[in-house]
Amino acid sequence: MMKKIISTLKFIPILILSVKLAVAATLPNDLVWQTNTTSLEWGSADAQKGGLLRLNISSFPPTLRTVGPDSNNSFRSFLLDNQMSLVDMHPNSGEVIPMLASHWAYDKDGKTVYYKIKKNARWSDGLPVTADDFLFALEFNRSKDIVAPWYNKHFSEEITDVVKFDSHTLAIVGARIKPKKDLHYYYSLQPRAKHFHKLNQQWVSAFNWKIEPNTGPYKITKIRKGKSIKFKRKFDWWAQDEQFIRNRFNVDNVLIKVVRDPNTAFKYFERGELDVFNLTLPKLWHEKANGPMFQKGFIHKLSFYNQVEQGASGLFLNLDNQLLQDINVRKAIAHGLNFDKIIQQLLRNDYQRLPRFHTGYGKYSNDKVNPLGFDLKQAGAYLDAAGWNNKDQRGIRVKDKNRLSFTISYGNKLHEPQIIVLAEEAKKAGIELKPQYLESTSFYKNVIEKKHDIAWLGWSTGFRPAYWQHFHSDNAHKPQTNNVTNLSDAIIDRLINQYRESSKEQERILLAQELESKIAAQVVFIPSTMVPFTRSGFWRWLKLPENIATKSSQSLFNPFHPTQGGLFWIDAKSKIDSLSAKRSGKGFKTSTIINSDFKVIAP
Amino acid sequence: MHVSSIQRQERPQGPWQKFKRLKRGYFSFVFLCLLILTSCFAELLFNSKAIMVQYQGELYWPIFSSTLEGKQFGLEYEYETNYRQLKKMWAEDNNDPSNFVLLPLVPFNATEVDLEDGFYPPQPPSALSQHYLGTDTIGRDVLVRLVYGFRIAIFFAITLLIVEYFFGVLVGCFMGFLGGAFDLFFQRIIEIWSNIPFLYIVMIMSSLITPGFWSLVFIMALFGWMSMTWYMRSASYKEANRDYVLAAKMMGASNFRIIYKHIIPNSISTIITFIPFSVAGGITALTALDFLSFGLPAPAPSWGELLRQGVDNLDSPWIISSVVISLSFVLMLVTFIGEAIREVFDPKHKIYYE
Numbered sequence: 001m002m003k004k005i006i007s008t009l010k011f012i013p014i015l016i017l018s019v020k021l022a023v024a025a026t027l028p029n030d031l032v033w034q035t036n037t038t039s040l041e042w043g044s045a046d047a048q049k050g051g052l053l054r055l056n057i058s059s060f061p062p063t064l065r066t067v068g069p070d071s072n073n074s075f076r077s078f079l080l081d082n083q084m085s086l087v088d089m090h091p092n093s094g095e096v097i098p099m100l101a102s103h104w105a106y107d108k109d110g111k112t113v114y115y116k117i118k119k120n121a122r123w124s125d126g127l128p129v130t131a132d133d134f135l136f137a138l139e140f141n142r143s144k145d146i147v148a149p150w151y152n153k154h155f156s157e158e159i160t161d162v163v164k165f166d167s168h169t170l171a172i173v174g175a176r177i178k179p180k181k182d183l184h185y186y187y188s189l190q191p192r193a194k195h196f197h198k199l200n201q202q203w204v205s206a207f208n209w210k211i212e213p214n215t216g217p218y219k220i221t222k223i224r225k226g227k228s229i230k231f232k233r234k235f236d237w238w239a240q241d242e243q244f245i246r247n248r249f250n251v252d253n254v255l256i257k258v259v260r261d262p263n264t265a266f267k268y269f270e271r272g273e274l275d276v277f278n279l280t281l282p283k284l285w286h287e288k289a290n291g292p293m294f295q296k297g298f299i300h301k302l303s304f305y306n307q308v309e310q311g312a313s314g315l316f317l318n319l320d321n322q323l324l325q326d327i328n329v330r331k332a333i334a335h336g337l338n339f340d341k342i343i344q345q346l347l348r349n350d351y352q353r354l355p356r357f358h359t360g361y362g363k364y365s366n367d368k369v370n371p372l373g374f375d376l377k378q379a380g381a382y383l384d385a386a387g388w389n390n391k392d393q394r395g396i397r398v399k400d401k402n403r404l405s406f407t408i409s410y411g412n413k414l415h416e417p418q419i420i421v422l423a424e425e426a427k428k429a430g431i432e433l434k435p436q437y438l439e440s441t442s443f444y445k446n447v448i449e450k451k452h453d454i455a456w457l458g459w460s461t462g463f464r465p466a467y468w469q470h471f472h473s474d475n476a477h478k479p480q481t482n483n484v485t486n487l488s489d490a491i492i493d494r495l496i497n498q499y500r501e502s503s504k505e506q507e508r509i510l511l512a513q514e515l516e517s518k519i520a521a522q523v524v525f526i527p528s529t530m531v532p533f534t535r536s537g538f539w540r541w542l543k544l545p546e547n548i549a550t551k552s553s554q555s556l557f558n559p560f561h562p563t564q565g566g567l568f569w570i571d572a573k574s575k576i577d578s579l580s581a582k583r584s585g586k587g588f589k590t591s592t593i594i595n596s597d598f599k600v601i602a603p
Numbered sequence: 604m605h606v607s608s609i610q611r612q613e614r615p616q617g618p619w620q621k622f623k624r625l626k627r628g629y630f631s632f633v634f635l636c637l638l639i640l641t642s643c644f645a646e647l648l649f650n651s652k653a654i655m656v657q658y659q660g661e662l663y664w665p666i667f668s669s670t671l672e673g674k675q676f677g678l679e680y681e682y683e684t685n686y687r688q689l690k691k692m693w694a695e696d697n698n699d700p701s702n703f704v705l706l707p708l709v710p711f712n713a714t715e716v717d718l719e720d721g722f723y724p725p726q727p728p729s730a731l732s733q734h735y736l737g738t739d740t741i742g743r744d745v746l747v748r749l750v751y752g753f754r755i756a757i758f759f760a761i762t763l764l765i766v767e768y769f770f771g772v773l774v775g776c777f778m779g780f781l782g783g784a785f786d787l788f789f790q791r792i793i794e795i796w797s798n799i800p801f802l803y804i805v806m807i808m809s810s811l812i813t814p815g816f817w818s819l820v821f822i823m824a825l826f827g828w829m830s831m832t833w834y835m836r837s838a839s840y841k842e843a844n845r846d847y848v849l850a851a852k853m854m855g856a857s858n859f860r861i862i863y864k865h866i867i868p869n870s871i872s873t874i875i876t877f878i879p880f881s882v883a884g885g886i887t888a889l890t891a892l893d894f895l896s897f898g899l900p901a902p903a904p905s906w907g908e909l910l911r912q913g914v915d916n917l918d919s920p921w922i923i924s925s926v927v928i929s930l931s932f933v934l935m936l937v938t939f940i941g942e943a944i945r946e947v948f949d950p951k952h953k954i955y956y957e
Contacts, residue, residue: 263915263917282723283723286723287918288918341718344720345718345719345720345723345742346718346723346724346741346742348723376680376681376682380681391670392669393669393670394669394670395669395670395672395682395683413896416741416901417740417741419901420714420716420741420901420902421716421718421741421742423902424714424715424716427682427683428680428682428683429682430682435900435901435902436813436900437813437896437900437901438810438813439809439810441810442810442811
């Protein structure tokens with residue numbers, strides 16, 4: 001009996017929704033439908049179809065779901081990249097380009113976008129993609145059954161509604177007014193196959209290993225648990241001749257192998273059991289990637305400068321710490337950090353100093369804002385001004401029995417060398433920085449609860465600068481929010497509010513620039529380094545287009561990404577030649593290319 | 604007759620005399636003691652600070668004084684003097700020939716990063732750069748980190764041993780001596796406690812708190828005190844029924860007094876025999892935890908951390924070989940000592956035939 005009541009109750013919200021739809025589902029008459037057929041394509045006409053690409057990941061995914069517990073793993077991007085959005089951004093010009101939708105139109109209210117879904121869009125099981133799949137996607141993302149609180153919150157608070165007009169026309173209604181182009185990003189929604197999912201309390205466990213239908217170029221065909229996952233190209237893929245997609249996604253099969261240890265993975269690569277290997281780490285690029293296979297020209301090396309949003313990584317100073325409340329102390333710390341030494345002597349001049357919190361956001365970035373450099377005299381002057389005039393036995397500054405000492409917490413062992421060098425150098429300024437490694441989850445907890453003095457971390461990037469979550473007083477002095485510096489400043493608050501409420505692009509750009517310099521002046525965030533390029537080693541049978549990659553490419557051999565991925569192909573003849581040359585001990589010309597087409601020259 | 608002649612040949616000996624005669628164990632012991640003693644004065648031999656500086660006729664003792672800034676010696680900076688540079692500078696261009704710097708044997712400290720443009724760490728061993736065992740991946744001297752790491756490891760093992768044995772011996776003796784409900788109760792407690800997977804607990808604990816020397820001793824002692832209880836229980840169980848214990852009891856000695864004055868001294872051989880093996884255990888446990896990065900926080904010098912670096916950088920063999928050789932060597936010394944002690948207290952030597 002009880003069960004029945006619950007199940008009837010469950011139907012009520014759906015009923016309400018459908019009633020609402022029946023009333024609201026008429027399109028406004030004054031819509032101006034837009035599309036884009038003029039932007040340049042970036043796939044190469046020389047591309048050949050066929051072949052197998054072998055990649056590696058460090059651990060087998062704990063689930064094939066893309067939401068819910070354990071889903072945020074490194075494998076998820078392979079699945080998500082095979083799910084297309086309604087529209088996307090051109091990887092070179094940033095213009096809106098059609099993907100699942102052929103046309104789009106903006107409502108006068110400034111927060112609604114209408115879309116026409118392409119009639120030929122199909123799920124991997126052959127069924128058409130319809131507006132109902134988007135309605136279902138909203139219901140799905142709001143459902144408690146997927147056990148994903150962030151999704152529940154985001155899709156309830158940010159996207160107010162999805163409205164269906166007919167089977168292939170819909171509108172997405174956002175919560176706030178945004179500039180037109182930004183609406184696509186802030187209120188994007190990927191469809192979920194309505195005919196596939198059954199939402200109930202068992203969803204999380206029942207759909208752990210089910211292969212979800214997708215709209216992208218590849219689908220999973222073989223899973224060897226703990227060992228590998230194989231993707232196969234859809235030979236009758238609906239989008240393969242579409243503009244902006246043709247001549248891409250050329251490889252027939254993509255095998256993703258699990259190799260736990262990076263050193264072992266590199267050995268596999270050198271033996272030709274993996275086709276590509278990321279060589280971003282300086283040690284790999286400069287030292288390890290010089291073996292006989294590289295010398296004989298079997299493996300090529302390619303470094304490609306890109307222009308992507310740079311994650312804000314560096315030191316976050318917690319203003320809840322008494323000593324850090326003094327801006328002179330913060331400035332002294334910034335002047336006491338020798339990033340030049342790290343970049344020159346540890347990172348081999350490959351990396352660059354990150355200039356500010358938001359870098360690589362086009363016009364939104366304020367190029368005039370640069371970090372305070374290593375300068376012991378300045379650091380000393382600021383400390384003197386703040387009353388830290390004396391030094392203790394070890395040369396650390398003291399004031400009223402307080403030592404100028406801070407813990408610097410970090411959650412990734414990879415960064416330890418840099419932190420240790422910084423701490424050693426900071427001693428020269430009379431500042432003690434005590435490295436504190438915390439296992440990544442407890443590090444995250446420590447920071448998000450704001451118990452740190454100084455935290456070494458990086459934030460992922462977004463489409464536009466995001467100030468409210470990181471610097472608004474709404475999020476200061478509260479656990480579980482992203483304002484980890486606890487900055488609360490009335491002027492900055494006011495600017496952030498204006499920035500969030502503005503729907504005019506030019507105004508937002510000016511506000512973003514002003515905010516960037518105001519925030520930098522507070523010295524609560526000290527930027528560390530950035531990697532303005534991507535570089536890989538690859539076996540010579542892999543071919544890339546003439547332009548190599550796009551301005552926003554984060555990887556040269558991404559097999560699936562809707563805009564950056566699938567540019568390469570495998571030259572079957574070259575593979576046969578190479579393998580027979582390898583057997584007979586012959587070689588080819590060594591190849592190391594550094595492409596700087598998109599390199600930003602530092603001011 | 605025959606037996607007594609043997610007895611005459613073997614003069615009655617104390618355990619120390621017996622131990623001295625077992626050359627392998629004895630020399631291992633002497634050598635290990637020397638190593639520990641040297642490591643206690645490591646600051647004098649392995650340090651970036653100079654032992655002595657003479658500048659403008661005045662003597663300075665940087666190791667024993669507080670930080671001496673560069674301007675003290677006519678340099679421009681206001682942070683700690685780089686004595687290697689100072690020495691080099693004065694060697695090249697010395698206005699005052701009485702100025703000199705006396706550097707320690709290896710002029711680096713354990714956390715100091717020695718980087719140079721164009722030479723990326725790790726650097727191979729070189730007498731010229733005075734990195735006799737090369738540098739690690741951050742550019743710190745491997746030899747110096749080995750020495751300071753040894754000091755931490757050996758004192759960690761000894762401290763751990765004292766704490767563990769104190770509780771282990773106490774509880775064990777009481778179990779054996781008192782018997783009955785107390786014995787039964789603690790037997791069960793220890794059985795349950797021993798079944799808790801120690802490594803997981805340490806991992807969980809050190810992910811919650813940043814472990815330090817004493818907190819690691821505490822955590823490891825918490826799960827390590829049980830091993831001694833069983834041996835001490837059976838030893839005191841046996842002794843409890845001896846006449847001298849009964850006599851002490853009759854004279855009104857308290858339980859504590861009986862255990863500390865009578866039972867423990869009479870079962871000391873059990874304790875001493877286990878000590879070297881516990882020391883070896885302590886060293887390996889700390890090294891293992893550091894290897895898995897659940898041990899002492901960076902930048903503390905540690906063998907486990909060096910081992911980790913060595914494994915990750917097999918193409919820089921000086922890191923892995925230095926630490927593996929040192930670790931095996933120290934463990935070998937400790938094991939030789941342990942074998943010798945066991946030999947000394949071997950009950951077979953105490954049996955006399957009449």
